[in-house]
Amino acid sequence: MAHNGKHTSMGEILWRVLNKPICSDLTLEQASEYALEFLKLIGAPLSYIDKTEELQLCDYKVALPADLIDIRGVRCNGRAMRYATDLYHVSNDENNCDSYCGEYTYIVQNCVLTASKKDECIEISYKAIPLDENSYPMIPDNESYRMGIEYYVMYRFLEPLWMMGKIPDKVFQHIEQKSLWYKGQAGSSLMLGNMDQLESAMNGLNRLLINNHAYEVFYKNYGEKERIKRYY
Numbered sequence: 001m002a003h004n005g006k007h008t009s010m011g012e013i014l015w016r017v018l019n020k021p022i023c024s025d026l027t028l029e030q031a032s033e034y035a036l037e038f039l040k041l042i043g044a045p046l047s048y049i050d051k052t053e054e055l056q057l058c059d060y061k062v063a064l065p066a067d068l069i070d071i072r073g074v075r076c077n078g079r080a081m082r083y084a085t086d087l088y089h090v091s092n093d094e095n096n097c098d099s100y101c102g103e104y105t106y107i108v109q110n111c112v113l114t115a116s117k118k119d120e121c122i123e124i125s126y127k128a129i130p131l132d133e134n135s136y137p138m139i140p141d142n143e144s145y146r147m148g149i150e151y152y153v154m155y156r157f158l159e160p161l162w163m164m165g166k167i168p169d170k171v172f173q174h175i176e177q178k179s180l181w182y183k184g185q186a187g188s189s190l191m192l193g194n195m196d197q198l199e200s201a202m203n204g205l206n207r208l209l210i211n212n213h214a215y216e217v218f219y220k221n222y223g224e225k226e227r228i229k230r231y232y
Contacts, residue, residue: 007138034156048127067128076122148182155179
């Protein structure tokens with residue numbers, strides 16, 4: 001089952017784990033840390049939401065949003081900014097930017113974006129983890145995903161106890177098996193798009209004429225079906 005666009009709060013899953021007798025010593029902070037590990041391990045694109053935000057450059061630099069997972073694109077003055085190739089892009093010398101052809105460029109280091117423009121307003125498109133009103137991550141409304149988090153948190157909590165001989169092999173192996181199964185199932189289900197998404201992807205690949213301008217228009221028409229006029 002692919003993602004249906006709905007989300008549910010991770011807080012509900014964490015409380016479910018904390019109420020299990022075997023996890024009576026597990027703290028909410030530990031459970032949250034392990035759950036975030038699971039989200040990063042899955043890395044499924046359908047588990048994130050798309051966001052855009054306007055940022056003001058100050059002396060070529062600006063801090064990136066705290067909820068950013070992956071940058072999809074950056075634009076300035078309606079023009080796409082490509083990732084810089086200049087070896088001295090981060091230098092304070094204003095001549096050290098690879099925009100000789102009028103292109104805008106940027107680079108990212110330590111959660112700071114450094115651009116080839118000095119004090120412009122830029123717009124960034126990125127993937128983010130949605131949060132609820134209590135700052136808990138919102139996860140896809142997908143049963144495999146929910147069960148995957150539940151068993152992964154238990155697995156991570158019980159692993160050191162099992163290594164010390166405090167948890168029977170049979171119990172730990174059962175939880176480990178469940179964790180691996182649901183993690184794989186969740187990753188597969190959230191990697192697969194629906195038929196509409198696959199159609200857009202196939203249209204972008206099945207072309208006779210190479211689309212050299214997709215980047216300039218932010219891939220707006222990338223998924224359109226190619227139409228070639230025929231003359232008889």
